Amino acid sequence: MKLLEKLHLKKPATPPVQSAVPQHEEDETLVARAQRGDAGAYDVLVERYKQRLYATVYHMTSNHEDANDLVQETFIKAYRSLNSFRGNSSFYTWIYRIAVNRTINHLKRRRNRNTYSLDDVDSGIQTDPDFVELMSHVTPRREVGLNELHQRLNEALQKLSENHRAVVVMHDIQGMTHADIAKATNTSEGTVRSRLFYARQQLQGLLSDYV
Amino acid sequence: MKLVTEMKCDEIQFLLDDLARDRLAEPVAKQVRLHLADCTDCRVVHQRGMRLQRLLALKRHEQPVPQYFDGFLNEFHRRLAAADAQPSFWQKFLRTPDMPLVGSWRMGLAGACGVALTMGLLWMGLRSSNDALTASGDPHIGSLVVYAEPPPAPAPLFTLPVETGIASTAPSIDTLAGGLRLASTGAARPEPSQPRYVLDRIPITPASYEVRADF
Numbered sequence: 001m002k003l004l005e006k007l008h009l010k011k012p013a014t015p016p017v018q019s020a021v022p023q024h025e026e027d028e029t030l031v032a033r034a035q036r037g038d039a040g041a042y043d044v045l046v047e048r049y050k051q052r053l054y055a056t057v058y059h060m061t062s063n064h065e066d067a068n069d070l071v072q073e074t075f076i077k078a079y080r081s082l083n084s085f086r087g088n089s090s091f092y093t094w095i096y097r098i099a100v101n102r103t104i105n106h107l108k109r110r111r112n113r114n115t116y117s118l119d120d121v122d123s124g125i126q127t128d129p130d131f132v133e134l135m136s137h138v139t140p141r142r143e144v145g146l147n148e149l150h151q152r153l154n155e156a157l158q159k160l161s162e163n164h165r166a167v168v169v170m171h172d173i174q175g176m177t178h179a180d181i182a183k184a185t186n187t188s189e190g191t192v193r194s195r196l197f198y199a200r201q202q203l204q205g206l207l208s209d210y211v
Numbered sequence: 212m213k214l215v216t217e218m219k220c221d222e223i224q225f226l227l228d229d230l231a232r233d234r235l236a237e238p239v240a241k242q243v244r245l246h247l248a249d250c251t252d253c254r255v256v257h258q259r260g261m262r263l264q265r266l267l268a269l270k271r272h273e274q275p276v277p278q279y280f281d282g283f284l285n286e287f288h289r290r291l292a293a294a295d296a297q298p299s300f301w302q303k304f305l306r307t308p309d310m311p312l313v314g315s316w317r318m319g320l321a322g323a324c325g326v327a328l329t330m331g332l333l334w335m336g337l338r339s340s341n342d343a344l345t346a347s348g349d350p351h352i353g354s355l356v357v358y359a360e361p362p363p364a365p366a367p368l369f370t371l372p373v374e375t376g377i378a379s380t381a382p383s384i385d386t387l388a389g390g391l392r393l394a395s396t397g398a399a400r401p402e403p404s405q406p407r408y409v410l411d412r413i414p415i416t417p418a419s420y421e422v423r424a425d426f
Contacts, residue, residue: 050280055271072290153270197225203263210262
């Protein structure tokens with residue numbers, strides 16, 4: 001990792017997670033109000049972040065019901081711990097970390113009983129350039145069906161360890177930077193890079209028909 | 212700084228993700244690209260990695276049904292109320308249904324344990340302070356103080372004679388295997404002595420045969 005530090009990496013081009021939130025100041029205000037007992041302020045925060053948390057948890061679990069439960073539990077846990085939130089990070093980073101940790105613990109508990117209940121694939125995929133390119137390179141030995149493709153993707157992800165899966169989901173699916181993933185998982189950037197590297201190697205083997 | 216040209220393939224492959232996302236400094240990115248142009252293995256790894264990332268990115272299109280989040284907030288409030296209604300650990304510990312006295316009984320037991328613990332700690336504290344005073348040799352403490360003398364340092368058992376042939380001066384000669392003759396130094400070999408205990412002092416109080424009425 002020292003090597004990477006010596007290579008003078010650019011500053012992250014993509015904005016960090018907390019600045020992706022359009023009204024960051026409002027988060028602080030809402031949190032302060034919620035800490036004083038204003039339940040309505042916390043409702044606004046729930047509405048604001050429920051979909052983003054759901055997406056991450058869903059891609060880690062590949063299970064609609066589990067994702068729903070885990071996101072609900074995350075918001076309840078955060079609400080009860082709201083007084084311990086000191087504002088050292090953004091509210092979203094804080095609650096995101098709670099969600100990821102709960103999901104990883106959940107996955108460790110149910111390690112040997114994977115059940116899939118996949119969400120639908122939206123119609124936008126048909127015009128996604130990546131999908132178009134994939135369809136144009138369909139190998140003669142394999143006909144790519146959309147649902148089958150997603151099934152295979154989810155199965156491959158489920159074969160990764162919890163920590164490797166979390167990093168792949170956050171980086172390759174959610175588009176987070178190494179620094180933000182390190183914050184969310186409470187690890188170093190070097191650890192994130194290393195996990196990503198080995199997770200991809202494993203995924204390339206599992207998805208060799210497609211890559 | 213290590214030059215990219217000096218890097219091994221696995222080190223280059225570690226940088227490919229940063230190259231794909233344009234996060235490398237330009238001189239380094241240029242060197243990595245040059246390496247990719249020359250190295251077939253790294254080029255294949257790079258291409259496969261890019262395809263994998265595009266494939267994984269397709270998962271963004273997996274979405275729940277549009278109405279899924281409509282009742283999310285209500286569900287949150289329902290679960291929060293249910294969680295609040297559940298008693299905490301201590302409430303569960305102190306409350307047992309249909310046995311109203313159990314709670315007070317447990318409180319009493321906990322109190323008794325607390326008192327016993329406090330008394331035990333006090334007793335141990337007094338005992339340790341008494342031991343410290345006894346060891347300090349306070350003459351007002353009328354207890355028997357016993358000291359153990361350390362055993363004397365052992366004398367060397369055997370020494371080699373300075374010259375051969377003077378062994379006759381030694382009071383005893385030990386013969387070892389091989390004909391080597393060793394002479395003792397003349398000093399008597401000390402017997403290992405037991406530690407001697409010295410009675411330092413005994414509190415002596417004059418005997419009295421008067422009738423005392425101590426109650």
